[in-house]
Amino acid sequence: MTQTLPTAPTLRADARRNRDRLVAVATRMFTDRGVTVPLEDIAREAAVGIGTLYRHFPTRDALIGVVYRNETEALNAVADELSNTLPSDEALAQWLHRSLDYLATKRGLGAGLMTLLQDNPELQAVAKGGFPRMLDRMVEAAKRDGTIRADVDASDVMHALGGIYSAPASPDWQARSGRVLHILMDGLRRR
Template structure:
């Protein structure tokens, strides 16, 4: 379910870190997510360290291998995506929460696309990570769809698995400069389809 802590996350070690070390680690993860999304996992670790404002030695103290960094970035992106479902549901109308979460899913896929090669390596030795991620993502989407359907904002006859497959098809789109704009148009089309034939219910 959305917002659920991911098993295997490193919350206990993080609590034991000094404040400055924890800040460095969090900054490295955030910068690595951007670099991997833009350049793939072969993006320069030296650039990650430089943009995070630390030395390369600090990066390797936190993340001994590139694959270790990729896995931690993947977990953080996944946790952010899961938490966003609950946050959006609490702060937006149900249909807007669903659409905004779909856009965030596109950003998640962008990061995952850049990490594809290393993620395939991780899959060979940690298949539980991927089974877990599938459950968290589908649970978050189901929550948002159920909320919107209960309020009469979208159709109730669409399975979350079907919508997730449609969203995941973005992953196979050619990686071009207009990729993000195309993905936005696709999400708009999906939302139009979810609302087709629905008479919007009264606002809460």
């Protein structure tokens, strides 16, 4: 059955604040505890009733989808901001480090996200168009500027990231992955 994600309708200011707070709390709790966290805990932490949560997000999958879409869009916006303000190799490096936060959220969404992606063409389009497209754009810009090696492409970087991102979860996973990203960038930069 194909699902669509709930969009944020025009809301009163207080309803908008409630919805935004629910998404922020869900993002943090999904990252820390996984998608099986009780929705009642999310509502309580967001200081709203469970009915308010269900008015905005009728199902757990609807909330997961909005969290994923928001995180993907935020990562894309960061890519634009960094590309406009930093040298291309530094923009790429900082964006890859920020992608670790994105990945931490994605890991928290886990199997729930995979199931949702299978059943939701809109979310599939977000997934396919977001990270790979931005990575390609940033790698190509750094190659054009001569700040990274000309003999690499985004698929090479994606392949290297696969190893970093598939490392087993541990308390120091993010810090260790950040160090490996520094090593990756050292290898990509021209000498």
